[in-house]
Amino acid sequence: MPRFADNALVLFSGGQDSTTCLAWALARYPHVETIGFSYGQRHAVEMQCRAPIRAALARTHANLGPDHVIDIAAGLAALGATALTSDAPIETGPGGLPTTFVPGRNLLLLTYAAALAWRRGLRRIVGGMCETDFSGYPDCRDDTIKAMQLALNLGMQRRFVLETPLMWLDKQQTWAMAAEFGITDLVIGQTHTCYRGDRVHRHAWGYGCGECPACQLRADGFSRWQAGAAA
Ligand code: ZN
Numbered sequence: 247m248p249r250f251a252d253n254a255l256v257l258f259s260g261g262q263d264s265t266t267c268l269a270w271a272l273a274r275y276p277h278v279e280t281i282g283f284s285y286g287q288r289h290a291v292e293m294q295c296r297a298p299i300r301a302a303l304a305r306t307h308a309n310l311g312p313d314h315v316i317d318i319a320a321g322l323a324a325l326g327a328t329a330l331t332s333d334a335p336i337e338t339g340p341g342g343l344p345t346t347f348v349p350g351r352n353l354l355l356l357t358y359a360a361a362l363a364w365r366r367g368l369r370r371i372v373g374g375m376c377e378t379d380f381s382g383y384p385d386c387r388d389d390t391i392k393a394m395q396l397a398l399n400l401g402m403q404r405r406f407v408l409e410t411p412l413m414w415l416d417k418q419q420t421w422a423m424a425a426e427f428g429i430t431d432l433v434i435g436q437t438h439t440c441y442r443g444d445r446v447h448r449h450a451w452g453y454g455c456g457e458c459p460a461c462q463l464r465a466d467g468f469s470r471w472q473a474g475a476a477a
Contacts, residue, residue, distance in 0.1 A: 250274050250275055250276075251276065252275055252276075252369050252370055253275055253276065253277040253278070253279075253367070253368045253369060253370065254271045254274070254275040254277070254278045254279070254368060254369070254370035254371070254372050254409075255278075255279050255280070255281055255359055255362065255363045255366065255368040255370070255371050255372070256268045256271050256278060256279070256280050256281070256372040256373075257280075257281055257282075257283075257355060257356075257359055257371070257372065257373040257374065258280035258281065258282055258296060258300075258313075259282060259283070259292055259293075259296070259374075260282070260292040260293060260294070260295035260296040260299060260437060260438055261292055261295075261374070261437055261438055261439045262420065262424075262433050262437045262439050262452070262464060263374030263376065263412055263420060263439075264373075264374045265299055265424075265429065265432065265433055265436075265437045266374070266411075266412065266420055266423050266424050266427070266429070266433065267372050267373065267374045267411055267412065268280065268299075268303065268372075269303065269424070269427035269429050270372070270411045270423070270427065271370070271372045271409075272303060272307040272309060272310060273427060275309065275370060276309050277309055277311050277368075278307075278309055278310055278311055279311040279312050279313070279314065279366060279368060280296075280300065280310075280311075280312075280313045280314070281313075281314045281315075281316065281358070281359050281362055282296055282313065282314070282315045282316070283315070283316050283317075283318055283355055283358070284315060284316070284317045284318070284319050285318050285319050285322045285348070285351065286319035286322055286323050290443065291438055291443045291445050292437075292438040292439075292443075293315075295436055295437060295438045296313070297313075298436050299432060299436045299437065300313060302432050302436065303429075303432075314362055316358050316362075318354065318358070322348065322351070322354075325349075325350075350385070351385060352373075352375065352383070352385035352386065352390070353385055353390075353394065355373075356371065356373070356391075356394050356398065356408070357394075357398065359371050359373075360398040360402060360404075360406055361402070363404075363406060364402050364404060369404075369405065369406060369407060370406075370407050370409055371406055371407070371408050371409065372409045372410075372411070373391070373408070373409075373410055374410070374411075374412050375387075375390075375391055375410045375412070375413060376410070376412045376413055376414075376415065376420075377413055377414065378413070378414055378415060378416045388410070388413050388414075391408050391410055391413075392408075394408060395407070395408040411423075416467065417463050417464060417466065417467020417468075417470075417471075418467045418470040418471045418474060419471075420467060421433075421467055421468055421471035422471055422474070422475075425471075425475075433452065434450075434451060434452045435452070437452065438452075438453065438454075439452070439454060439460045439461065439463075439464050440453065440454030440455050440458055440460055440461050441455075441458040441459065441460045441461075442454075442455045442457075442458050444456075444461075449465065450468065450472075451464055451465050451467075451468035451469075452464065
């Protein structure tokens with residue numbers, strides 16, 4: 247039974263983090279909708295993971311509302327390539343930022359999400375941003391999210407609450423949270439995190455190349471979670 251009389255919009259990519267955030271929101275709010283973005287990501291396969299994950303969660307959660315998909319690929323492509331939106335190598339670029347950094351991405355996604363939430367009458371906006379396992383993305387920082395909340399509320403004259411349940415968790419704790427919500431098998435079998443879009447190689451922690459930074463973080467968190475659970 248949801249605990250708070252409020253509605254939520256979850257930024258849902260089909261990855262491990264946003265799936266865990268969706269389960270978190272479904273446990274809290276009586277009505278939850280999802281938004282996904284097609285932004286030319288090289289791991290576009292994650293977009294195909296969304297529907298089966300939603301279908302699985304809908305079987306146990308009657309409060310899962312409609313899904314919305316926004317295509318911002320053309321706009322981002324016009325701004326230039328990054329390793330997340332092209333085949334460029336994934337590495338640390340100039341200024342210490344990873345080449346997978348898409349400048350402005352989370353700022354754009356949150357702005358689109360708030361615009362939709364405004365129209366749909368939704369107050370909570372939930373995202374899987376995380377500062378702990380922070381891949382070096384400045385737009386995942388807590389301060390960035392807090393500043394966005396202020397800007398969106400001022401600019402749209404609403405009282406949106408931006409919620410980031412994973413902000414201070416590491417990947418081990420994210421796996422533990424998935425277990426708490428009973429979605430471990432769903433996360434392993436259905437979610438997608440690998441930057442390279444690999445859905446061929448199946449590991450104990452799910453599908454992926456096993457080598458890109460996203461796979462390494464996911465695999466490492468999984469083995470630490472398993473070791474902790476066994477202890
Ligand atoms: Zn990978």
